[in-house]
Amino acid sequence: MATTPRTVLSAQRVSRLRPAFEALLDQRADAERLQHDPLRVPTRYADPADQEIAAVFAALLGYGRVSAFLPVIEAIMAQADAVGGPRAFIEGFDTDDAAGLLPMRYRWNNGIDFVLLAAGLRRVIAAHDRLGAVIEGAWRKSHRSIRPALSAMVATLRAAVLAAAPEHGVPAAEFSDLPRGTRTLLSSPDSGSACKRWNMLLRWMIRTESPDLGIWTLPASSLVLPLDTHTHKLAWLLGLTRRSDGSWKTAQEITRNLARLDPTDPIKYDFALAHLGISGGCRKERIPSICDACAMVSVCQVGAP
Ligand code: SF4
Structure with a gap:
C-alpha cells in the first residue's frame, strides 16, 4: 500500500506562514x-x-x-x-x-x-x-x-x-x-x-x-492539534499535511509543522484556525468575497485569485 509522503515545511514556507497566522490571530477578538x-x-x-x-x-x-x-x-x-x-x-x-x-x-x-x-x-x-x-x-x-x-x-x-x-x-x-x-x-x-x-x-x-x-x-x-474535519481541511489548504486520514498521526504531523512556527507553543493558532472554519466563513474553496478578506489568502492553496 502506498504511503503518503511526510510533509516537511521549508524555511521559506515557515517565513511566509508565520505572519499570515499572526494576522489571523489579530483579525478578530478572542471574545468574539x-x-x-x-x-x-x-x-x-x-x-x-x-x-x-x-x-x-x-x-x-x-x-x-x-x-x-x-x-x-x-x-x-x-x-x-x-x-x-x-x-x-x-x-x-x-x-x-x-x-x-x-x-x-x-x-x-x-x-x-x-x-x-x-x-x-x-x-x-x-x-x-x-x-x-x-x-x-x-x-x-x-x-x-x-x-x-x-x-x-x-x-x-x-x-x-x-x-x-x-x-x-x-x-x-x-x-x-x-x-x-x-x-x-x-x-x-x-x-x-x-x-x-x-x-x-x-x-x-x-x-x-x-x-x-x-x-x-x-x-x-507537548500539545497536539485538536483535529476535526475543519482543521484538517484547512491544514491541507495551508500545506501542513497531505495525509487524508483523520488520525492521531495526521494531527501529529500538522502539529510538528506548526511547531516550526513556535516550538514552545505549536497550537497557539488553533483557536483562530478552528474559527476560520466555524464562524469565519471559510468554505475551503475560493469565494472572492470571503477569501479576499481572509488573513490566510497569501498562503492558501485555493484562496488566491
Ligand atoms: S483564503 Fe479562502 S479558502 Fe483559503 S483559508 Fe481563507 S477563506 Fe478559506
Whole structure:
C-alpha cells in the first residue's frame, strides 16, 4: 500500500506562514470567537476547580453544530450552578442529580451518558482531588510524552465510570458493556483516533495564553492539534499535511509543522484556525468575497485569485 509522503515545511514556507497566522490571530477578538465556542462555558467560572469540571463537559460535548451543543452544556451547568457550581455538583453527585440529567439528549449521547460521566468524575475527584492531577502524574511516569499520559487519564476515568455504573442501573463488567454513547465520550488515543475533544480539553487546560485556562502544569510544547474535519481541511489548504486520514498521526504531523512556527507553543493558532472554519466563513474553496478578506489568502492553496 502506498504511503503518503511526510510533509516537511521549508524555511521559506515557515517565513511566509508565520505572519499570515499572526494576522489571523489579530483579525478578530478572542471574545468574539468565544461567543461561538464551548470554551465560553468554563471561562465563566473563577475557581479552577469549577473550570476543570465545566471544561470536561464542554469539551466532550463539543461536537457537531455549536448552536446545537451549547444549549445542552448550558443546561447541565445550570443544574450544577443550582447546587453551588460544577465542582460542588460533582462532589455531591447522587441519584437525585442523576434524575435531572437523564432527560437530556444530544445526538448520539443520552442522559445516561452524562450521568455516568458525572458519577465517574465524582470517583476520580474523590481519589485524586483533580482530573489534572491524574494526567500530571501520568506525564511524569510516561517520560513526558502526551499520548501515553492522555491514555492513562482516559483509562482512569473509564475505570471510575465502570465502577460507578451499577449505582445508576447500568450493570457493566467491562468497558464494552457501557452504553455506546458513554464509550464514544471516553475515546482513547490508544485506538489511533485523533481524539479531537480530548486534545481540545488539553489545550484549554494547559495553554496559559488567552483564551485558554492554563491550570494543568504540562508544557504547551507537548500539545497536539485538536483535529476535526475543519482543521484538517484547512491544514491541507495551508500545506501542513497531505495525509487524508483523520488520525492521531495526521494531527501529529500538522502539529510538528506548526511547531516550526513556535516550538514552545505549536497550537497557539488553533483557536483562530478552528474559527476560520466555524464562524469565519471559510468554505475551503475560493469565494472572492470571503477569501479576499481572509488573513490566510497569501498562503492558501485555493484562496488566491
Ligand atoms: S483564503 Fe479562502 S479558502 Fe483559503 S483559508 Fe481563507 S477563506 Fe478559506
